[in-house]
Amino acid sequence: MTTKAVDRYVAAYQRFAANGASGAPTWLQELRAAGIARFREVGFPTVKDERWRFTNVDRIAQTEFGAPPADGETGDVPLFEDLVFGDPKTRIVATFVNGRFAADLSSLSGLPEGVLVGGLAGALAEHGDLVRSYLSRHADTAGNPFTALNAAFIQDGAFVYVPTDVDLAQPVQLVFVTTAADAPSVSHPRNLVIVGRGSRMSLVETYFGIAGSIYWTNAVTEVVVGENAVVDAYRVQRESELAFHTATSVSYQERNSVFSVNVFAFGSALSRHDLTAVLDGEGAEATLNGLTLLAGRQHVDHHTTIDHAKPHCNSWEMFNGIFDERARGVFTGRIIVRPGAQKTDSKQTNNNLLLSKDARADSQPQLEIYADDVRCTHGATLGPIDPKQMFYIRSRGLTEQQARSLLTYGFGVEILNAVAIDELRDRLDGIIHGRLENGA
């Protein structure tokens, strides 16, 4: 079964390589070839693999996903107004429909001198050398079959380049929309964000699909944070409740840089997101926060790695999960402190609230510490709403339902408070309130 599934993607790759992709530069053709070779070798992961033991991807392997329609029907624009924020005249928005850059749905006129935001396909043609020097440098093709598969189909996605010493006031919003199609389709958005020395920017990635549609998004985002640069990133996953979402996000930081990412997972039937932060310069700081809010039979797996490669780096990680009905969450928090990475300070917490007896959450901290002068703490909580808290709140006049809603909201607010962009925070707050009113 799995072999047949792998063969389908090999055949799709061969068609892709023979057609549209044949005009690509040799280095990119080699990158794709290496990707499919790796995927062919390892195939889809199984629960026998330690890194995948809580997430069964058989449903992805067994579904026949075709290529998405070239010109997806995006419907009316108000849909996009729900996915982006800010003044339409000045905001920076790059929209991708079924994985392809859609210039007509983007808003890029306000870009400062030297800043590039657009599609990767265009960047390959116009800034080939720049793309070549960064693409696939940090996403680990060997470690994750889906990252390898994404590499095999690199064609388009977001390309963001911020030169040195630029303070980008407007957040860069990247919107990935999958349109309704007759048959299930897969897209492999490939995103590359390069932030130069001393620059400052915010990045918002949003993944969205039309409710009721079956598709698969297999995305990879690489963010390179130059020396002394500050990047504030957000990722909002609002895929269709029937969709599959696999993703790899890697941030690579140079000295004295600050990178933070807040991920919000609301959608998809099955999602697996591997987030890796590499602190490869002294004095770098990384924050990884996440909120998962699920119901029905949704399953979301966050597999995080913080790699302290150099001394004097700090990292903070807080993932909260709220699971109702038969939903299931998985959190893995791997923290690596490399030999010599002294004075590392790392704090990790993972809190899970189970709103139903059928909900489930698995939490796995993994600390690998090869230096002796470090401080690493981790903690996890897991359980239903505490009856002591319920009584306390009810004794102040709130009903059982209000108390439950308040306690649940508190789990979300903890992560929401870290959102520095007011308009985005309000938007997310609205989504969380909406979900809680409908019983998570």
Added chain:
Amino acid sequence: MLQITNLHASVEGTEILRGVDLSVNAGEVHAIMGPNGSGKSTLALVIAGHPSFTVTQGSVTFEGVDLLELLPEERARMGVFMAFQYPVEIRGITNAYFLRAAVNTLRKARGLEEYDTIDFLDVLEEKLKVIGWSESFLSRPVNEGFSGGEKKRNEILQMAVLEPKLAVLDETDSGLDIDAVRLVAEAVNSLRSPERATVIVTHYQRILNYLTPDYVHVLYDGRIVKSGGKELALELEEKGYDWLREEVVAG
């Protein structure tokens, strides 16, 4: 206002209250004292409606309404408030948010207009003075990272904001330094009015130096065995609780 008659209550089959009689009128301050394990906290929790306790006999009425028939939130809406001995932390929810949610629920129940954020901040500013706190406490999650004393003061802040008719303070003074005890006492005094009543459950006589109770009751082994005025508290302070045991045993 509050009428407790022959109240028996148990937890997991063990009887803790074994026939409590207590009558509290509007305008009065009552102190309930007693040794550890006498049932003081149970009495407070039964009044507030804690689900772990089963009332097996007797009655509790508040302004003529059978309190035991009501949910905890319904009791709160009638004007019953309990300051917890062990206040609970609520992650993510700020003090200001929680207080506004609570006060608006109560106001709605009383047919009053709900406070908007701005109006409420004015109200809060006033109440913060009562407990000598800065506004920084409002933006912190409820009781999270608070010291023991801060948690107790936060209970008093809630009481000041919610303006209950009947406040039951469950060992609010224990674990507090003397300055904090005085502050709690002053807060109770400032809320004193002919329409309100306060029941202070305490192990120590200390807090009674700063507020004069109209009645002092001694709860012992699940019953009120002695009632009197302020002088009873002083007597207990001096002699401890042992002499009571002898008196009770002697009948």
